[in-house]
Amino acid sequence: MSIRRILIYPDPVLTTPAKQVKFPLTDELRELISDMAETMYDAPGVGLAAPQVGVSLRLAITDTIWRNEDNKGTDTRDLKVWINPEIIWHSEETSVFEEGCLSVPETYEEVERPAAVRVRWQDEHGTRLEADFEGFMATALQHEFDHLDGKLFVDYLSPLKRRMIIKRMKKRFGAGG
Numbered sequence: 001m002s003i004r005r006i007l008i009y010p011d012p013v014l015t016t017p018a019k020q021v022k023f024p025l026t027d028e029l030r031e032l033i034s035d036m037a038e039t040m041y042d043a044p045g046v047g048l049a050a051p052q053v054g055v056s057l058r059l060a061i062t063d064t065i066w067r068n069e070d071n072k073g074t075d076t077r078d079l080k081v082w083i084n085p086e087i088i089w090h091s092e093e094t095s096v097f098e099e100g101c102l103s104v105p106e107t108y109e110e111v112e113r114p115a116a117v118r119v120r121w122q123d124e125h126g127t128r129l130e131a132d133f134e135g136f137m138a139t140a141l142q143h144e145f146d147h148l149d150g151k152l153f154v155d156y157l158s159p160l161k162r163r164m165i166i167k168r169m170k171k172r173f174g175a176g177g
C-alpha cells in the first residue's frame with residue numbers, strides 16, 4: 001500500500017468524465033483501491049474518487065463513520081467501495097451541508113443537494129447492489145459520484161466564487177498549469 005498524490009483543482013483529470021470499470025478487477029485496480037483507502041485516511045478525508053489520484057475510472061471510496069463526532073476517541077471504520085455507481089432516484093426534498101474536497105484544499109462552502117438518493121453500484125466482486133441513503137451519506141455519495149462525471153462541488157457555486165477559488169489554488173498549490 002502507498003499514499004498517492006491527490007490532484008488539485010483545476011487539474012484537467014478532475015474535470016474529465018471517467019470510464020466504466022471492467023470486471024474482474026485486475027491486481028492493479030485492487031492495489032489502487034487499497035492505496036486510495038490509505039490516501040483518504042492519511043489526508044484525512046471522508047471520501048475519495050479515482051480521478052482525484054489521476055485515474056479516470058468510475059470508482060470511489062467513502063468512510064463517513066470514522067471522523068463522525070459520535071465516533072470520537074474510537075477508531076471504528078466503515079470503508080465502502082463504489083464501483084460504476086449511478087444515482088437512479090433522488091428526492092425532491094433537499095438539504096444543505098458544508099462541503100470540502102481533498103482536491104480543493106482549505107475551501108468549505110455550503111451546497112444544496114437532494115436529501116435522499118437511491119444508488120446502484122457494483123462491489124469489488126462485480127456484484128450489483130442497490131440501496132437508499134439519506135443525510136450526510138447522501139451528500140457524500142453525490143459529491144464523490146460527481147467526481148466521476150468530472151464535476152466538483154465548486155461547480156455549484158457562483159462563477160465569481162469559483163474564479164476566486166481557482167486563483168487561490170493556482171497561487172497556493174500551483175495547480176492546473
Ligand SMILES: [Zn+2]
Binds near residue numbers: 101102103143144
Ligand atoms: Zn471531492
